[in-house]
Amino acid sequence: MSGSAHKANFVQPKEFKFSKENLKKIDEIVAKYPKGRQQSAVMPLLDLAQRQNDNWIPEAAMEEIARILDMPRIKVFEVATFYTMYNLEPRGKHHLQFCTTTPCWLRGSSEVVGACEKHLGIKLGETTPDGMFTMTDVECLGACVNAPVLQRNGDEFYEDLNTENIVEILDNLKAGKMPEHGSQTGRIHAMGEAGPTTLLDMAKKNNITAGGDAPKDGGKDGGKAKSKGKKK
């Protein structure tokens, strides 16, 4: 990952405590590992801390994790600083991670990033003044077949992006609505953009076309692709 969040002045909280709910989850996570191997839970605990603390992990949280897992602080810091999925400084409410690796780039990620920058008035690596959005670029998100791709807060994938649908996504997020994730052009799963190219009989029987018609039984996504039908 080459982008990093805008380095505005921010204060490291002196203390961090997990919520009651997360402490329960921690017990469950740690119980999955053999006795004496509780340090293996460091990654899920870092993830819990990040989710509890508005998308970033303060140093106090890493210290708390070291205490809970009875491991040296430096080992927690080593893990947290190695993986780009952990944010060690504040991020916006919506952390938008744009894949800019070759397949996404060939399919227009630069234009999509440009449209987002223009719409939000920030550059990659920056956060909007209202704290709503942070834009960063990342390496392959593993969804190249539906490039270009954007990941929000490490959870939802928005695929088949273009300069128009990215603006729709941003406007929805701004309005407090959660846009439907997955293909934004109505493509079913990773089907070829021009429609099915294999198992044609089955595709015909199930009314699967390039236009986003879903299988009669709803398919694996429960027919969500059908409801979009935004083939462009």
Ligand code: FES
């Ligand atoms: S190159 Fe973008 S998801 Fe793989």
